[in-house]
Amino acid sequence: MSGPVLVLGTGLLGASIGLGLSRLGVDVRLSDPSPTAQLVAQDIGAGRVLAPGDALEPQLVVVAAPPDVAAAVVADALRVYAGATVIDIASVKASILRSLQDDVAAGRLGAEQLRRYVGTHPMAGREKSGPAAARGELFTAMPWVVCAHETSDPAAVRVAGDVAIDLGATVVRLDAAEHDAAVALVSHFPQIASSLLASRLMNAPAHALALAGNGLRDTTRIAASDPKLWIQILSHNAPELVTILHGLREDLNRLIATLEAPDAEGAHLDLAELMSQGNAGQARIPGKHGAPPQAFAVVTVIVDDRPGQIAELLTAVGEAGINLEDLRMEHSSGHQVGLVEMSVLPGRSAELTEFLTQRKWKVIQ
Amino acid sequence: MSGPVLVLGTGLLGASIGLGLSRLGVDVRLSDPSPTAQLVAQDIGAGRVLAPGDALEPQLVVVAAPPDVAAAVVADALRVYAGATVIDIASVKASILRSLQDDVAAGRLGAEQLRRYVGTHPMAGREKSGPAAARGELFTAMPWVVCAHETSDPAAVRVAGDVAIDLGATVVRLDAAEHDAAVALVSHFPQIASSLLASRLMNAPAHALALAGNGLRDTTRIAASDPKLWIQILSHNAPELVTILHGLREDLNRLIATLEAPDAEGAHLDLAELMSQGNAGQARIPGKHGAPPQAFAVVTVIVDDRPGQIAELLTAVGEAGINLEDLRMEHSSGHQVGLVEMSVLPGRSAELTEFLTQRKWKVIQ
Numbered sequence: 001m002s003g004p005v006l007v008l009g010t011g012l013l014g015a016s017i018g019l020g021l022s023r024l025g026v027d028v029r030l031s032d033p034s035p036t037a038q039l040v041a042q043d044i045g046a047g048r049v050l051a052p053g054d055a056l057e058p059q060l061v062v063v064a065a066p067p068d069v070a071a072a073v074v075a076d077a078l079r080v081y082a083g084a085t086v087i088d089i090a091s092v093k094a095s096i097l098r099s100l101q102d103d104v105a106a107g108r109l110g111a112e113q114l115r116r117y118v119g120t121h122p123m124a125g126r127e128k129s130g131p132a133a134a135r136g137e138l139f140t141a142m143p144w145v146v147c148a149h150e151t152s153d154p155a156a157v158r159v160a161g162d163v164a165i166d167l168g169a170t171v172v173r174l175d176a177a178e179h180d181a182a183v184a185l186v187s188h189f190p191q192i193a194s195s196l197l198a199s200r201l202m203n204a205p206a207h208a209l210a211l212a213g214n215g216l217r218d219t220t221r222i223a224a225s226d227p228k229l230w231i232q233i234l235s236h237n238a239p240e241l242v243t244i245l246h247g248l249r250e251d252l253n254r255l256i257a258t259l260e261a262p263d264a265e266g267a268h269l270d271l272a273e274l275m276s277q278g279n280a281g282q283a284r285i286p287g288k289h290g291a292p293p294q295a296f297a298v299v300t301v302i303v304d305d306r307p308g309q310i311a312e313l314l315t316a317v318g319e320a321g322i323n324l325e326d327l328r329m330e331h332s333s334g335h336q337v338g339l340v341e342m343s344v345l346p347g348r349s350a351e352l353t354e355f356l357t358q359r360k361w362k363v364i365q
Numbered sequence: 366m367s368g369p370v371l372v373l374g375t376g377l378l379g380a381s382i383g384l385g386l387s388r389l390g391v392d393v394r395l396s397d398p399s400p401t402a403q404l405v406a407q408d409i410g411a412g413r414v415l416a417p418g419d420a421l422e423p424q425l426v427v428v429a430a431p432p433d434v435a436a437a438v439v440a441d442a443l444r445v446y447a448g449a450t451v452i453d454i455a456s457v458k459a460s461i462l463r464s465l466q467d468d469v470a471a472g473r474l475g476a477e478q479l480r481r482y483v484g485t486h487p488m489a490g491r492e493k494s495g496p497a498a499a500r501g502e503l504f505t506a507m508p509w510v511v512c513a514h515e516t517s518d519p520a521a522v523r524v525a526g527d528v529a530i531d532l533g534a535t536v537v538r539l540d541a542a543e544h545d546a547a548v549a550l551v552s553h554f555p556q557i558a559s560s561l562l563a564s565r566l567m568n569a570p571a572h573a574l575a576l577a578g579n580g581l582r583d584t585t586r587i588a589a590s591d592p593k594l595w596i597q598i599l600s601h602n603a604p605e606l607v608t609i610l611h612g613l614r615e616d617l618n619r620l621i622a623t624l625e626a627p628d629a630e631g632a633h634l635d636l637a638e639l640m641s642q643g644n645a646g647q648a649r650i651p652g653k654h655g656a657p658p659q660a661f662a663v664v665t666v667i668v669d670d671r672p673g674q675i676a677e678l679l680t681a682v683g684e685a686g687i688n689l690e691d692l693r694m695e696h697s698s699g700h701q702v703g704l705v706e707m708s709v710l711p712g713r714s715a716e717l718t719e720f721l722t723q724r725k726w727k728v729i730q
Contacts, residue, residue: 137704210537327675
């Protein structure tokens, strides 16, 4: 990536891309409909604000605009910057490509111009939004989907992949339809399920919420996501989601019928099917480092809830020379002790347990 | 708790209760339909197997049998052990109480005998089952619901509360109906939602699953739960669940209609409502130490994925004298670096960031 790179849209993702590329020495220019947003992005080091009348000839234009305006901004960029590869980074891909193809069909965009467009989707984000929350490392170790279309110029596809790799991401190649179906299932559908679940808590009595455990916390965490962005994502990927939600509705109807007559013949079998299909689906999600889920052994330790306790514990783990694959703290409201669950390679768990027990840690077996 | 205590059923929870009480010096006797299970429980120190013909006069009988046989075992214990308080620990309470009241109405159980029964529910568990997975600390810092009924003897209610407190739990008093409605919402419904969600992944293409992030992992984690136990829980709490699921079905039908015509007037408003109601429900779940959710500041650090890295980091946090309220590791498949997100009191985050940055940790701001 030699640059210059023009980033159109300096929200969280646009500013993070600018920041990451600037740190690599790329000449990054920024533009955003909000003068404040582009200045904040410049202030944090994401690049320089594009001056009016600046005769820039970017190698790459990154369209980091919201999904509902992304296609229009891409089309504009393809027309204005004749030599540039233009990518967008919206969470939906087919509707944007379709809109650009419509522009070509209607003569608003040249077929040759469309060749320089490549849709992409970095699978990264955080709970905060806006340029002030940007981080150059946002894409580190995350998948970045690159969706070449039928007429994409191979050189443009290469540039799109390069920017992802430069920012530390892993390139995944899918076409737009495959991408939209995949994220509908692994990202948009879980968002809907979590929001539907959490919305049932709006009028829950306080004594019920006081019994909440990690199960409820985990299943509803993403229900805290930003509505503004998600409205656009969900509406742009509506057809894929409708297919999945029809399947959910069928399952839900069957489950309600079963629970309305829980003593009827076959009711227990129906419930067994729900649970075991859930088991089977969950087991297919890849774990860290591509390992199958539950491939790690869990060693659990009771700790006091005071400064340094967990550090002392993990220092001991480090002394044992054992790598933590994952770590989880369990606690419930109103308590000053907690459980630390450490995932390690199965072959190391007995060794770790012995090591910690000898050092007087309360290891639960 | 002076004892002796008789534990009927030596699965994970029964054996854990036996283990915890035995460590406190209580004389615990064990009985289980499975000779192996009761021997394993004895071997791990949960108590002594009840000898046939042993004329035990327990102060307390803990019925730790599965929900579908709990009522029968409680009734039996009330008849056999004339002086004992009898509690059960099943995850559903109204159906068991109703069954015992039916026994009284039919003359199979004395009204006086029922006075010694108190339904309880320790909100604890783990991903493994069986006596070998038992731990005496399982109930530490967890809520333990005690459900007195209309005719409960106050002395029996006291004994039930004492055992919970002895095992380190926090006693929550609710009646059986309140309990069942509460756990339907905060425990059983999330289980159903997670299982329904995960079951959609059964036939997902591998390239879609490879894009899975923490959102999908969190929402589907409990879908890995044991079907056998959950079939009983769900069927015993069916009426409460049906009410909640009807609400879900209404929301789902509205959402499907909206997504089938995503460009219709009002569609965006409908999606905004789904998302913001999810926000509102999620925000009501109490956090650690009863703190409101998101009351903590998050400091994020990039670490290499090798032994001792996280220990070194947390040693630094300990040196700063700052208490970790929560810790989360973020990673995706195929990578050797990760992000560690540490939750601390908001007043300490700037201090921690400065402290770590000075020590050359890569803190993301």
